Amino acid sequence: MSGTWISTRAWLLMLPLLVVMIGVIGWPLVDTVRLSFTDAKLVGTTGSFVGVDNYERMLTGSSFQRALVTTTWFAVVSVAAEMVLGVLAALLLNQRFRGRTALRALMILPWALPTVVNATLWRLIYNPEYGALNAALTQLGLIDSYRSWLGEPGSALTALIIADCWKNFPLVALIALAALQAVPRDITAAALVDGAGPFNRFRFVIMPYLAGPLLVALVLRTIEAFKVFDIIWVMTRGGPANSTRTLSILVYQEAFSFQRAGAGASLALIVTLLVTVLAAAYAALLRRAAGAS
Amino acid sequence: MERQGPLFTAFVYASALLLTAVVLAPVIWLFVMSISPAADLSAKPLNWWPSEIDLSRYRTLLSAVENSAGAAFIASLMNSLQVAGMATLAAIAVAVPAAWAVSRTPAVSWSLYAVIATYMLPPVALAVPLYMGLAYFGLLNSVFGLALVYLTILAPFTTWLLKSGFDAIPREIESAAMIDGARLDQILRLLTLPLAAPVMATSALFAFLLAWDEFFYALLFTSDLRAKTLTVAIADLAGGRVSDYGLIATAGVLAALPPVLIGLIMQRALISGLTSGGVKG
Numbered sequence: 016m017s018g019t020w021i022s023t024r025a026w027l028l029m030l031p032l033l034v035v036m037i038g039v040i041g042w043p044l045v046d047t048v049r050l051s052f053t054d055a056k057l058v059g060t061t062g063s064f065v066g067v068d069n070y071e072r073m074l075t076g077s078s079f080q081r082a083l084v085t086t087t088w089f090a091v092v093s094v095a096a097e098m099v100l101g102v103l104a105a106l107l108l109n110q111r112f113r114g115r116t117a118l119r120a121l122m123i124l125p126w127a128l129p130t131v132v133n134a135t136l137w138r139l140i141y142n143p144e145y146g147a148l149n150a151a152l153t154q155l156g157l158i159d160s161y162r163s164w165l166g167e168p169g170s171a172l173t174a175l176i177i178a179d180c181w182k183n184f185p186l187v188a189l190i191a192l193a194a195l196q197a198v199p200r201d202i203t204a205a206a207l208v209d210g211a212g213p214f215n216r217f218r219f220v221i222m223p224y225l226a227g228p229l230l231v232a233l234v235l236r237t238i239e240a241f242k243v244f245d246i247i248w249v250m251t252r253g254g255p256a257n258s259t260r261t262l263s264i265l266v267y268q269e270a271f272s273f274q275r276a277g278a279g280a281s282l283a284l285i286v287t288l289l290v291t292v293l294a295a296a297y298a299a300l301l302r303r304a305a306g307a308s
Numbered sequence: 309m310e311r312q313g314p315l316f317t318a319f320v321y322a323s324a325l326l327l328t329a330v331v332l333a334p335v336i337w338l339f340v341m342s343i344s345p346a347a348d349l350s351a352k353p354l355n356w357w358p359s360e361i362d363l364s365r366y367r368t369l370l371s372a373v374e375n376s377a378g379a380a381f382i383a384s385l386m387n388s389l390q391v392a393g394m395a396t397l398a399a400i401a402v403a404v405p406a407a408w409a410v411s412r413t414p415a416v417s418w419s420l421y422a423v424i425a426t427y428m429l430p431p432v433a434l435a436v437p438l439y440m441g442l443a444y445f446g447l448l449n450s451v452f453g454l455a456l457v458y459l460t461i462l463a464p465f466t467t468w469l470l471k472s473g474f475d476a477i478p479r480e481i482e483s484a485a486m487i488d489g490a491r492l493d494q495i496l497r498l499l500t501l502p503l504a505a506p507v508m509a510t511s512a513l514f515a516f517l518l519a520w521d522e523f524f525y526a527l528l529f530t531s532d533l534r535a536k537t538l539t540v541a542i543a544d545l546a547g548g549r550v551s552d553y554g555l556i557a558t559a560g561v562l563a564a565l566p567p568v569l570i571g572l573i574m575q576r577a578l579i580s581g582l583t584s585g586g587v588k589g
Contacts, residue, residue, distance in 0.1 A: 021413055025409040025415070028408065031401070035402050039460045042437070044429070044433060050436060057436070057439065104327055107320065107324060112320050112321060115324075118327065121332060123578065124568060125334075127564070128567070129567060130521055132563050136337075145349055154353055244432075266430075266435075270432070283430065283432040284433060286432060287433045291428060
């Protein structure tokens with residue numbers, strides 16, 4: 016069979032997927048670009064061309080800058096915490112102890128819990144009047160009176176980050192554990208015989224096996240964290256006093272609450288660009304890491 | 309690793325206990341809330357264990373009396389099942405031929421990377437035109453419209469998983485059959501697809517879980533019982549003026565049950581899927 020026929024056949028088989036992708040992703044993306052240069056409303060007027068007005072207004076506005084800082088903080092802190100906790104949990108799960116299999120199975124629970132259910136659960140835990148956190152801390156004598164964890168700008172974002180970490184660190188742990196199990200036993204044994212301490216064994220014997228999978232997890236988690244919407248919408252809707260308003264929440268408010276489709280589109284594209292740059296930087300990092308090992 | 313002092317062993321067990329508590333406590337508390345009488349949940353100091361087991365919310369939510377909280381809950385449950393089911397089937401239908409083609413024809417594999425790159429797109433970048441498009445076709449607040457939109461997430465994802473699945477089936481089997489005179493459709497139907505059945509099942513389960521979990525598009529594109537999914541219904545409950553927290557917890561338990569059961573049963577397949585690069589958000 017000739018090469019042309021084989022690749023024509025391949026394209027034919029891919030046609031349904033490509034049609035769907037163009038319909039639900041390609042066209043909307045192009046249309047978002049078009050809308051971002053107009054003052055279109057969500058319903059009613061189709062809007063007229065306004066050049067880069069939307070971009071200018073968004074980039075110089077204080078809400079965008081604040082949302083960018085909030086999103087970055089959320090992404091950096093939650094992903095860093097998930098990585099550290101995940102690796103520590105994986106190192107533990109790689110030890111030999113009774114009940115290890117059961118504990119490994121339990122790690123799937125937070126991951127399997129739907130994001131909205133997780134957000135709802137933590138919202139109940141943080142409840143200012145009847146929440147379990149207030150009850151526990153009071154009964155332990157750590158706080159004198161009940162606090163509104165999600166109602167105070169000083170604590171809301173941290174409370175969200177904890178809820179997000181709880182759901183996502185087990186996933187990092189499972190990925191890291193799979194990598195740890197690939198470390199050949201005789202290498203760790205040899206390092207032990209050579210008198211390497213625990214830190215050196217981790218840094219020079221185990222880390223090379225962990226680096227690749229952890230980097231992939233880091234990339235995917237960072238992109239997810241940068242796009243975060245669900246957990247914040249259910250727990251705080253971006254409040255109080257916009258202290259948890261991330262970029263996705265801001266786009267939602269612009270485009271759907273205030274119905275400013277054009278402005279919302281420009282903001283959405285700025286977010287897309289940021290995520291793309293982030294992903295490209297990571298991809299370069301990954302390629303270098305792959306080349307080094 | 310071989311010589312472990314008793315101190316180290318004690319440390320391992322203490323850490324394991326701590327990890328178990330951290331992972332389990334919130335989940336157990338969700339369940340306890342769902343079976344505690346309302347008075348226990350608003351007591352100060354809080355009753356950590358129910359004074360009696362109260363299953364009334366499960367009865368409330370699962371009874372289909374008209375215009376009750378239960379009817380609304382069951383409607384959203386059915387909507388979630390329908391949307392996730394339809395989106396999964398459609399995604400698998402377009403992904404299987406594409407994934408096989410990419411797996412067997414390296415020359416076109418760049419197109420797969422283009423498809424996967426769409427994973428980076430934040431849903432907000434597509435939401436406005438999708439909203440206008442659905443409105444234009446009269447598909448807002450419809451399970452069909454929502455299922456269609458879910459293909460933005462499920463189609464790239466399943467194609468990626470299936471492609472690695474087909475890669476694991478040696479092409480030599482297919483070439484051997486071809487030399488023996490089998491036609492391509494026979495090869496696929498009798499040889500490749502049966503061999504790929506397990507990976508197809510895993511991909512379908514993953515896709516179903518993704519759709520079951522989805523919230524953003526469902527929030528935007530549905531407005532009442534005709535299409536509202538479970539995630540939106542629960543967010544409504546959590547953000548509304550429901551005074552019985554046990555009821556909210558019960559809805560959460562019921563919504564979490566299918567994915568948690570699938571997660572526990574499919575443990576091995578899920579973890580190998582996760583570590584091979586496909587990761588649910």
